[in-house]
Amino acid sequence: MPGLDLYSAPAIDLHQRASPRPAARLAHADSLGMGRLSPARVEMHVLDNTQVERLEAEAVNSAKVRQPMYAARKKIFPKRTTGSFRRFKWLVMAITLGIYYLIPWLRWDRGPFAPDQAVLLDLVNRRFYFFFIEIWPQEFYYVAGLLIMAGVGLFLITSTVGRAWCGYTCPQTVWVDLFLVVERAIEGDRNARMKLDAGPWTARKLALRVSKHAIWLVIGAATGGAWVFYFADAPTLIGELFTGTAAPVAYITVAVLTATTYTFGGLMREQVCTYMCPWPRIQAAMLDESSLTVTYNDWRGEPRSRHAKKVQAAGQSVGDCVDCNACVAVCPMGIDIRDGQQLECITCALCIDACDGVMDKLGRERGLISYATLSDYNANMMLATAGGSSSVNPSLVRTADGLFSDKVAHFHIRKIFRPRTYVYMGMWSLIGLGLLYSLLTRDRLEVNVLHDRNPQFVTLSDGSIRNGYTVKLLNMIPEPRTIVVTMQGLQGGEMSVVGDDVKAGRSFAIPVEPDRLKMLKVFVRQPADQIHGAAQTFTFRVEDKSSFEADEYTATFNAPETAR
Amino acid sequence: MSDEHLDEISGISTTGHEWDGIRELNNPLPRWWVITFYITIVWAIGYTIAYPAWPLLHSATKGVLGYSSRNEVRNELTAAEAAKGKYISAVESKSVSEIAADDGLREFAIAAGGAAFKVNCVQCHGSGAQGSKGFPNLNDDDWLWGGKAEQIQQTITHGIRFASDPDTRLSEMPAFGDIITADQIAQVSAYVASLSGKVQNAGLIEPGAKVFAENCVACHGANAKGNKELGAPDLTDAIWLYGSGEAAIAAQVRAPKQGVMPAWGARLGETKVKELAVYIHSLGGGE
Numbered sequence: 121m122p123g124l125d126l127y128s129a130p131a132i133d134l135h136q137r138a139s140p141r142p143a144a145r146l147a148h149a150d151s152l153g154m155g156r157l158s159p160a161r162v163e164m165h166v167l168d169n170t171q172v173e174r175l176e177a178e179a180v181n182s183a184k185v186r187q188p189m190y191a192a193r194k195k196i197f198p199k200r201t202t203g204s205f206r207r208f209k210w211l212v213m214a215i216t217l218g219i220y221y222l223i224p225w226l227r228w229d230r231g232p233f234a235p236d237q238a239v240l241l242d243l244v245n246r247r248f249y250f251f252f253i254e255i256w257p258q259e260f261y262y263v264a265g266l267l268i269m270a271g272v273g274l275f276l277i278t279s280t281v282g283r284a285w286c287g288y289t290c291p292q293t294v295w296v297d298l299f300l301v302v303e304r305a306i307e308g309d310r311n312a313r314m315k316l317d318a319g320p321w322t323a324r325k326l327a328l329r330v331s332k333h334a335i336w337l338v339i340g341a342a343t344g345g346a347w348v349f350y351f352a353d354a355p356t357l358i359g360e361l362f363t364g365t366a367a368p369v370a371y372i373t374v375a376v377l378t379a380t381t382y383t384f385g386g387l388m389r390e391q392v393c394t395y396m397c398p399w400p401r402i403q404a405a406m407l408d409e410s411s412l413t414v415t416y417n418d419w420r421g422e423p424r425s426r427h428a429k430k431v432q433a434a435g436q437s438v439g440d441c442v443d444c445n446a447c448v449a450v451c452p453m454g455i456d457i458r459d460g461q462q463l464e465c466i467t468c469a470l471c472i473d474a475c476d477g478v479m480d481k482l483g484r485e486r487g488l489i490s491y492a493t494l495s496d497y498n499a500n501m502m503l504a505t506a507g508g509s510s511s512v513n514p515s516l517v518r519t520a521d522g523l524f525s526d527k528v529a530h531f532h533i534r535k536i537f538r539p540r541t542y543v544y545m546g547m548w549s550l551i552g553l554g555l556l557y558s559l560l561t562r563d564r565l566e567v568n569v570l571h572d573r574n575p576q577f578v579t580l581s582d583g584s585i586r587n588g589y590t591v592k593l594l595n596m597i598p599e600p601r602t603i604v605v606t607m608q609g610l611q612g613g614e615m616s617v618v619g620d621d622v623k624a625g626r627s628f629a630i631p632v633e634p635d636r637l638k639m640l641k642v643f644v645r646q647p648a649d650q651i652h653g654a655a656q657t658f659t660f661r662v663e664d665k666s667s668f669e670a671d672e673y674t675a676t677f678n679a680p681e682t683a684r
Numbered sequence: 685m686s687d688e689h690l691d692e693i694s695g696i697s698t699t700g701h702e703w704d705g706i707r708e709l710n711n712p713l714p715r716w717w718v719i720t721f722y723i724t725i726v727w728a729i730g731y732t733i734a735y736p737a738w739p740l741l742h743s744a745t746k747g748v749l750g751y752s753s754r755n756e757v758r759n760e761l762t763a764a765e766a767a768k769g770k771y772i773s774a775v776e777s778k779s780v781s782e783i784a785a786d787d788g789l790r791e792f793a794i795a796a797g798g799a800a801f802k803v804n805c806v807q808c809h810g811s812g813a814q815g816s817k818g819f820p821n822l823n824d825d826d827w828l829w830g831g832k833a834e835q836i837q838q839t840i841t842h843g844i845r846f847a848s849d850p851d852t853r854l855s856e857m858p859a860f861g862d863i864i865t866a867d868q869i870a871q872v873s874a875y876v877a878s879l880s881g882k883v884q885n886a887g888l889i890e891p892g893a894k895v896f897a898e899n900c901v902a903c904h905g906a907n908a909k910g911n912k913e914l915g916a917p918d919l920t921d922a923i924w925l926y927g928s929g930e931a932a933i934a935a936q937v938r939a940p941k942q943g944v945m946p947a948w949g950a951r952l953g954e955t956k957v958k959e960l961a962v963y964i965h966s967l968g969g970g971e
Contacts, residue, residue: 189714574812578823578968581921583880586823586968618966619790643968648922 172478174426175199177445181390181454181464195317196390196454198300199310199446203473212288213297221342224349228252233634234598241351247635253559254635256596265555269548276544278406280536281491282413286399286466292392293466295343295385296452299336306332310449336386337378344377390453393466400463409494410538412531414467416447416458416489417497419504420524422512424458439514440488446478447471447489457489485524493536496529503527565603565669566594567662576678583648585679591640593662595632601664603638604629609658610677612650616643644677651679768792772955780833780961784970790962797963800956804948813967818926818943823967826923829853830912831971837961841949844915849947855915860899861938868895873934879908879920884930 179185180194187194226238228251235242240249248255248263255262277284286293307313307328316325348370349357360366361374384392393400407413421441425431428438441458448456450470455462457471475489503525504512519525572588580586595601606627607615616624618641632638644658656677663670690697691709698707713721732738735747771792775783783789802811808819815821820828829839839853846852860869874885875892883889896908903916910918917925925943926936949957964970 188712189716190712190718192715572812574810575814575821575823578814578821579922580824580969581826581918581923583922588968618968619787641966 172442172444172481173446174443175445175449177448179448179451179454179456179459181394182456182459183462183464184459193391194454196452197310197313197317198452198470199449199474200304201450201470201473201477203470203476205469205473209288209297209468209470213294216289216291216294217298221346224346224354230254230598233600235353237353239350240353243351254596254598256594259562262555262559265551269551269555272544272548272551274403275406276541276548278403279408279411279540279544282407282411283400283403283465283467286393286403287414287468290399290466292384292397293468295339295381296389298339299385299389300452302335302339303332306335333382333386336382340378340381340385341374343381344374347377348373390464393453394464400466404463407494408540409498410535410540412491412493412536413461414457414465414469414472414489415492415494415497416441416460417487417492417500418458419497419500419512420514420517421458421488422514437513437515439512440479440482440484442478442482444478446474450474490531492531496531496535499529563669563671564596565601565662565664565667565671566596567605567660567671567673568592568594569660569673569675571675571678577680579680580645584645585648585651585677586643586645587677589642589644589660589675591642591660593630593632593638593640595634595636595638598635600631600634601666602629602631604663604665605640605642606661606663607644607658608661610644610646610656611652613644613646613658613677616645617641618643646677646679654679654681775955775958780837780958780965783958783962784833784965790966793959793962794966796956797959797961800952800960801963804952805960808945813964818941820925820943821923822964823969824923825969825971826918826921827912827969827971828910828915828917828925831965831969833961833965833970835912836964836970837957839945840957840960840964841947841954843947844945845942846944846947849949852947853915855903856942857903857916857936857940859939864895864899869934869937870930872896872900873930873937876908876919876933877928877930880922880928882928882930 180196223239224237227236228238228249229236230249234247234254235249237249238251240247242248246257253262274285303313307316316328319325345358345361348361352370357366357370361370388396418439418441420439422439423431423437424441424443425438426443428442431438447458448471450473451457452468452470453464453466455464457465469491472487472489472491476486479486479488500517501512502508504514504517506513506516517525517528569592570590572590576587578586578588591605593603593605595603604627605615607613614624614626615628616622617628617630620628620630620640622628622630624645630638630640656679657674658677660673660675661670662672689707691707694709696709696711699710701708712718732745733747734749735751736744737747738745771789774786774789775793775796778786778789783793801809801813805813809815809822810819813822820826825831827835829835829844842849842851842853844853845856864872868891870885871888871892872895873892874883874888875890875896877884878886878889878892896904897906900908903914904910904919905916908919910916922928924932926932926941948960952960
């Protein structure tokens with residue numbers, strides 16, 4: 121972007137000789153006497169901020185004030201918010217937790233020879249069930265494909281709507297939200313919690329703390345408990361878990377996941393995102409100037425003032441931000457969004473809800489903090505600073521009657537559809553269609569053949585040559601089948617099966633258990649006078665006569681250089 | 685030496701250590717690191733109490749859990765033996781043909797016999813039991829002493845021409861170089877070669893048939909199909925232990941090589957021999 125970039129705007133900064141942080145920098149606007157308003161505008165701009173509660177909140181997790189690593193972490197007490205994003209987050213939380221806890225309990229009838237759990241990772245039998253799909257270990261590329269789709273999907277989501285994964289669906293976010301619900305229910309909202317935390321250890325405090333941690337541990341145990349149900353028949357396992365007869369690995373898994381859920385969700389919280397998680401670093405690299413991010417629009421908010429009336433009476437310009445700190449108080453990450461985009465921000469949009477509530481009370485337009493693209497933000501900053509030549513002057517973005525000027529850039533859904541978006545969508549869809557095609561056309565009957573290497577061939581007493589093969593029949597459906605094995609080619613050749621009394625011939629039928637592999641030792645014999653060359657090829661064809669499924673394998677038949 | 689002072693640039697106090705004017709800042713370690721460090725110390729103390737750890741003069745402390753890696757191996761071996769137990773007792777009590785007829789038992793015997801074969805038999809018969817000149821191929825369907833499972837068991841148990849076993853399979857082809865003339869040897873060799881379709885000197889075949897009838901039929905039979913009771917090979921088939929063709933046959937008539945196989949019964953025990961017999965019978969030539 122020409123001229124103005126939020127992160128490196130030396131042109132403005134040097135010009136104004138102000139501090140590099142936009143908020144701090146723009147606070148100097150008053151003293152510089154910029155943006156003097158006309159008397160008429162002053163009347164309209166007198167904000168009635170008596171109704172706005174001012175909160176004592178500090179951005180304790182912001183990089184500039186964060187404590188060194190050896191110091192104790194400053195606790196964050198996020199205030200409860202209401203609003204459309206909060207409602208959306210409740211919905212996402214209900215859906216994601218619902219999926220996680222309920223999926224193992226869904227049933228799916230696969231007949232008598234396979235488990236009836238809709239989603240099951242049967243590690244013991246090495247079978248993976250997902251509703252109507254069953255995969256064997258050698259088909260694990262479907263999972264790899266899904267992971268690639270998840271990766272490309274993340275590119276798509278991040279490049280369009282920013283860190284939506286972090287803010288809404290990441291398990292860390294969802295579980296911290298859940299733990300905060302418990303904390304609020306027991307200890308009260310922000311102020312009550314801060315007071316309790318600072319207060320001495322009384323019986324009441326002890327009781328509240330014990331019950332809070334106990335409920336957290338129960339949630340942790342339920343989380344770990346739900347995890348193991350994906351790996352075994354859930355109704356059976358839950359009985360075993362409670363009667364103490366489940367496998368040790370189940371208890372260990374539950375214990376480990378209980379510990380991690382409790383520690384990450386209850387104790388570590390935002391530290392997991394700030395210090396442990398690589399995602400913020402990766403996702404930040406995927407954003408560009410057309411990605412939506414949670415943005416404090418200082419082009420309309422600055423100069424912020426707690427005493428708008430006084431400032432305006434003094435004839436100075438004043439922005440929409442009344443510095444009530446609502447956005448800081450609700451932030452679960454403990455940052456101040458007005459400092460600009462930062463690594464710690466998970467874009468949960470709760471500050472948008474908080475700020476919109478304040479703007480409603482003040483009778484101002486919503487969206488002082490909003491989802492905005494960097495290019496829109498930059499355009500509006502150019503407008504508000506008269507092309508970067510002055511500090512922010514709110515009157516430049518408004519018309520004489522106090523409305524936004526036509527030149528203010530607003531978000532439109534079209535803006536996020538750009539070549540990059542289509543490339544990601546195309547890749548994502550192509551991989552998805554490829555997987556779907558492969559899934560719909562995959563073989564459920566397979567044959568694999570391994571030719572004996574030692575000896576490669578055996579001369580029999582009548583001079584004929586015999587080769588040995590290990591033939592593996594894969595019946596990949598949960599129904600018993602009778603498979604007909606036929607050999608094609610190799611003139612005069614005949615098959616016989618070790619341990620099976622079928623007569624030597626060019627075809628035999630053999631029953632295969634449901635959902636199992638059957639391994640056969642097959643000898644193929646060719647009379648001496650029919651042998652043409654030291655290596656001939658022929659085909660094993662396996663067929664299921666009832667479903668017309670078939671598979672083939674081309675094998676080699678070895679004979680001595682000179683047939684006897 | 686110990687001269688603590690505040691570093692002017694960073695405002696952090698130093699540890700008081702100084703090397704050539706270089707001082708060390710006293711930056712505390714991150715909390716999580718310190719906590720983890722203390723946890724490892726506690727863990728280590730618990731570990732040395734629970735497990736064998738402290739070296740003493742002649743041994744080491746045993747640890748309250750009583751763990752020992754040797755015991756672990758012993759237990760695993762016992763468990764493995766116990767798992768094999770029911771198969772082994774079944775192998776002991778059943779005959780080789782019964783074992784071969786039972787799917788599960790046959791699979792067990794083939795695995796066990798295959799392992800024993802790799803240790804005891806590959807030196808002569810080869811790792812694929814394919815044999816070599818003078819050492820029979822066990823994959824094919826030509827058996828000197830019989831290819832039924834019981835006959836194979838008998839051969840393995842007592843060996844062939846193995847002097848120290850009284851029940852060993854015994855036969856000896858005379859050295860005909862001392863009995864018949866060189867011409868007769870050439871004639872009979874041409875005849876025997878012709879039985880499996882290898883004709884070199886067609887003129888010698890007819891006199892050779894006469895020599896054969898006079899000298900060889902006692903063991904190899906009038907139709908030259910051999911005699912498994914005597915270990916006399918079938919001379920009409922495509923398999924030749926000491927080489928096909930008139931020259932190789934003549935050499936064997938003149939001064940026969942007599943292969944020896946040791947008796948394995950006393951050495952390996954009956955069960956192992958049965959497993960070997962089932963394995964060899966399964967290689968493809970078993971009758």
